Amino acid sequence: MPECINHPGKEGIYKCARCNRHFCLVCVELIGDKAYCFDCLKEIVKESREGTVKSLTMKVMVSSVVSLMIAVVSLYNALPLLLLIYKNMMGSYEPLSIIAPKDMLYFAIGLAFLALSVGLAATKGWAYGCGIVISAVAFVIGIVNSMSFPGGVGTILSTPQSDVAALFIIMALGPLILLLAILGSRKELVGR
Ligand SMILES: [Zn+2]
Ligand SMILES: [Zn+2]
Known part of the structure; x- marks a missing residue:
C-alpha cells in the first residue's frame, strides 16, 4: 500500500x-x-x-447585435448576388460571371458577421479569435472602399446624413467598434 x-x-x-x-x-x-x-x-x-466569468454580459450582447447589424447591411449590399442565387435555384439559369466581385465580398462579409453574431451570443471561445480577425479585415475593407468614393473619407464624414456616409459608418466604424468590444470581452468569451 x-x-x-x-x-x-x-x-x-x-x-x-x-x-x-x-x-x-x-x-x-x-x-x-x-x-x-x-x-x-x-x-x-x-x-x-x-x-x-465566461457568461453573456451586456458588452458581449451589444457586440452580437453590432455584428448582426453589419451582417444585415452586408447581405443587403450583396442583394444582386442573392437574387441571382435565388433565380438559379428557381430554375432560370443566370451565369454567375455577371456578378461583381464587390457583391461577392459583401456576401462573404455578411456571412462571416452572421456567424460571428451567433458565436458571440452563445459566448463561444472561437468568437474571440475569429471576431478579431473578421472585424479587422472588415475595417480595412471598409476604409479601402470609402477611399474609392469621390473625395474620400473627408467628403463622407462632412455629409453624415447621406446614404454613402451611413454605409461607411456601418461598414468601417462598425467593425472597429466591434473589434474593440471583442478585445475587451476576452474573459467573457475565452474564460481566462
Ligand atoms: Zn495524510
Ligand atoms: Zn488531488
Missing part, C-alpha cells in the same frame, strides 16, 4: 480522483464515492469561478 504524500509512514488508502496521488483519510475530502485532495479542491473551485 503506498504512503500518504503528506504523512510518510501512514497508509495512503485514498486515491485523489483528480491527481491520482495517494492520501490518508485526514488529507482528503470525500465527495460522493470519490476522494479529492485539498490541492485539487482548490483548483476545482478556481476553475468553476472562472467558468462563471
Whole structure:
C-alpha cells in the first residue's frame, strides 16, 4: 500500500480522483464515492469561478447585435448576388460571371458577421479569435472602399446624413467598434 504524500509512514488508502496521488483519510475530502485532495479542491473551485466569468454580459450582447447589424447591411449590399442565387435555384439559369466581385465580398462579409453574431451570443471561445480577425479585415475593407468614393473619407464624414456616409459608418466604424468590444470581452468569451 503506498504512503500518504503528506504523512510518510501512514497508509495512503485514498486515491485523489483528480491527481491520482495517494492520501490518508485526514488529507482528503470525500465527495460522493470519490476522494479529492485539498490541492485539487482548490483548483476545482478556481476553475468553476472562472467558468462563471465566461457568461453573456451586456458588452458581449451589444457586440452580437453590432455584428448582426453589419451582417444585415452586408447581405443587403450583396442583394444582386442573392437574387441571382435565388433565380438559379428557381430554375432560370443566370451565369454567375455577371456578378461583381464587390457583391461577392459583401456576401462573404455578411456571412462571416452572421456567424460571428451567433458565436458571440452563445459566448463561444472561437468568437474571440475569429471576431478579431473578421472585424479587422472588415475595417480595412471598409476604409479601402470609402477611399474609392469621390473625395474620400473627408467628403463622407462632412455629409453624415447621406446614404454613402451611413454605409461607411456601418461598414468601417462598425467593425472597429466591434473589434474593440471583442478585445475587451476576452474573459467573457475565452474564460481566462
Ligand atoms: Zn488531488
Ligand atoms: Zn495524510
